[in-house]
Amino acid sequence: MINEIKNFKQYLAGVIPMGEGSFEIALQYLKVETIEKGEHLVKEGQACNKVAFISNGLFRIYYLKDGTEINTCFCKENSITSAFDSFVNQVPSKENIQALEDSVVVTLSSENLAKMVGENAVWQTVRQLLTEKECLRLSGRATSLSFEPALEKYRNLLRDQPEIIQRVPVQHIASYLGVSRETLSRIRARVGE
């Protein structure tokens, strides 16, 4: 089994204990893709009909508001990324997913996921758990966006996802936190980070 698939298997094992053979159903459906820095995994307007497990690399999810990009999420190796609304409701995506580093992902189409759910109920549970995880992430994001002043938002990010600050250009972080680049610049100068 190639490394990327192994990583995915291991990731799932951390989400739910899977009996022998449950994962093997997936093998025929999984696809390994290489995405270069700057390339898009999903573009606005496309239907995003897959989820991607990131074996290696880093992505950002963003959408356009009045012509400017607003980042909503950074996804790094050993996690799953997708344009959620598009994937779930089979509608064109409003979101873009772009690689911030050269990346390798394992993709699974919604169609094939549906087949897997039919073959083994554990995959339904996987789907449920991943959805719940996404809920918690979004809930945390909503909390950190409301009422926190810019400094605290930055500190929270520093606490919760310190790697992001190392690996993501400042302009993208600013947009993620909902502050201007300049404000974030000044905050960083003050924090001494």
Next chain:
Amino acid sequence: MINEIKNFKQYLAGVIPMGEGSFEIALQYLKVETIEKGEHLVKEGQACNKVAFISNGLFRIYYLKDGTEINTCFCKENSITSAFDSFVNQVPSKENIQALEDSVVVTLSSENLAKMVGENAVWQTVRQLLTEKECLRLSGRATSLSFEPALEKYRNLLRDQPEIIQRVPVQHIASYLGVSRETLSRIRARVGE
């Protein structure tokens, strides 16, 4: 079948087509509760082990930050409310759910929901769909909190949930939008609403 249960059945029919008899499994597990204005359905620190379908009335979900209440959601009749994190992960709730009007709800414990999933797979799908719905709601909330100036936040709320503005005290709306009461007051004066 009493009215509240009927309402719940009808609500579910809108979420997923349920075959004859699928809903009837639930009857033995559902409980109808009356909550007076001001009372709490869930309090911080408790484990929230149930979801509640609101047949009648209105609730707010809020948490405490440095002693002040921050509202994260308003839930009205014909929708479902719960302290999501607590329900899913069986941990003490950080959220409070309080009735803003005299209300009647139909509750279902997580324990019983699990039983129902065992008896009929459609309930697993119900759970999945409701979780996805919650994701979309949270995603929308995160979007409206980030970068929108106060005026636009208010306009968006006016567009998306006009009833809330009629039925919820202004102070609670301000906290929901992430602005001070005073600022919201001034915005309302300007908008002429």
Next chain:
DNA sequence: TGAATTTTGTGACAAATGTCAATTGAATTC
């Protein structure tokens, strides 16, 4: 390497929002 481009940082100022205090208005209670 060196030029061009992009990203980041800084200063000056304007706009938006928060805070505090006082007032008005509405709801509740006795």
Next chain:
DNA sequence: GAATTCAATTGACATTTGTCACAAAATTCA
């Protein structure tokens, strides 16, 4: 129905943040 409490509004001012302009630094690419 008057008194009391609570909620909402308004004014004055301080603080935060955004915007614009430009400089410095880093990165990209020929």
